[in-house]
Amino acid sequence: MNEKFLSLDNIEKRFKIQGHEDYIAVTNVNLEIKKNEIISIIGHSGCGKSTLLNMISGLDAQSEGHILLENKEVKGPGPERAVVFQNHSLLPWLSVYQNIEMAVKKVMPSLSSAELRERVEKFVSMVNLDHAKDKLPGEISGGMKQRVGIARALSIKPKVLLMDEPFGALDSLTRANLQEHLMRIQQSVKNTVIIITHDIDEAVLLSDRVIMMTNGPEATIGEILEVNLERPRNRVELQSDPEYIRCREAILSFLYEKFAKDD
């Protein structure tokens, strides 16, 4: 197995500010991500975690350094790095089905209409939305919208799934439900996933490794935590698992003792 699947090499992001020195948001980020690994990036707001994700997705360009996916330099956005946006970003004039269809049609233009329908329906089913496939995004709940967002991202067969605080806007019960969906999907279809989050439990529950970012400006990777928990994981049983508790405490101590932020 080629261990070097996705690598970030000395990434820095500077923003120009008129009449001032450049603002260095993120600097000196080095990270190797293995195939089918799930990692979370956690940090206080303003630590540049979304900036980092945007550079991996190509929506934003790094000022320094290289991002390599399967030894190829990442330049600009592309469907092999699918993004699940925080606000779901579904097109409101298209139904659930059509939102996914639009993506599949674009990325896999060679599919016959039967294959296209089969693929779209497979991903609608994967997030349990068969009953709502003809509904418009305005007619379904926030959690369901985010499920469509996940299905749309996965339907285009990405090499990496990038999730920018995917459940941040949802209430905690819906969030838990979506985490379960994500873990279940990940059990059947292996993906390389990068999740930006500010939720400690979410990070531990979902990830193989948790990347902890120091505070900005000049934010960088502070610590990397390995989560040695068997899958499938059960959130209730985990509460008393010593490894789970160790991981939670490690992140808590990083965020609230070493890099506390008062605002």
Next chain:
Amino acid sequence: MNSETVKKIVLPLLVFMIIIQFWYEISNIVSGFPTPSETYKAAFGGINEDGETIKGVLSDPFYVNNQDDKGIFWQIIASLKRVFAGFVLAILVGIPVGLFVGMSKNAQYALNPFIQIFKPVSPLAWLPLLLFIFQDINMTAISTIFITSIWPIIINTALGVRSVSQDYMNVAKVLQFSPLEKIVQIILPVSVPYIFTGMRLSLGIAWLVIVAAEMLTGGIGIGFWIWDEYNNLNYHNIIIGIIVVGLIGFFLDIIMGKIADYFDYTKKGRA
């Protein structure tokens, strides 16, 4: 019937009666000004003060005496044809220009001053110039409508394009949409409600312009007809003309509104 519905019927009726009363007062003060009843007879026929039975303008709208003397239906049709010709031209040119202005900052910088300068110019100012260019009544009327009704379409289309959220554009970027795919799949659907608002304003302007344009160009059309009735001293027909123009404008607006709602995704699928 609930009280809201009753109010919606009774209150306009009250205002209508006030208007009729006001009209009577004017016809008392201004000698020769047609009274409401004279105007009614002129519109729907009846027996005039000389005891002759007359045909009304609206009860006999389809007559054709000769090239210069046709019923009001033919006048309206002639005007509507010009309005739609100018309006369709304004749509065909205005939407692409609006898309261009909305999508390109440079295009906006380049064109915006001229849009702002030409927009407030009265159709009557364009008319002599266009008449000089085309030397033709139809072409002059159509081009006047085109040039005065295109601005709201351009401005609103550009506004619609600028309202496209960055989130949707990010989706388009990740899927690597071509510029054309961006326009068709994202920008147009978002802009459609704005474009239709522009078209609705534009059609309103077009219908305003036609009356003035036809008064000056002559020939046939509701504007010409009103001016012709003035020259014939048929003042009651002017009032009929005003009401007819108003009603048609009102219906055009309703139709445009219905079409706009049909294409507006924000008005669909709302439970």
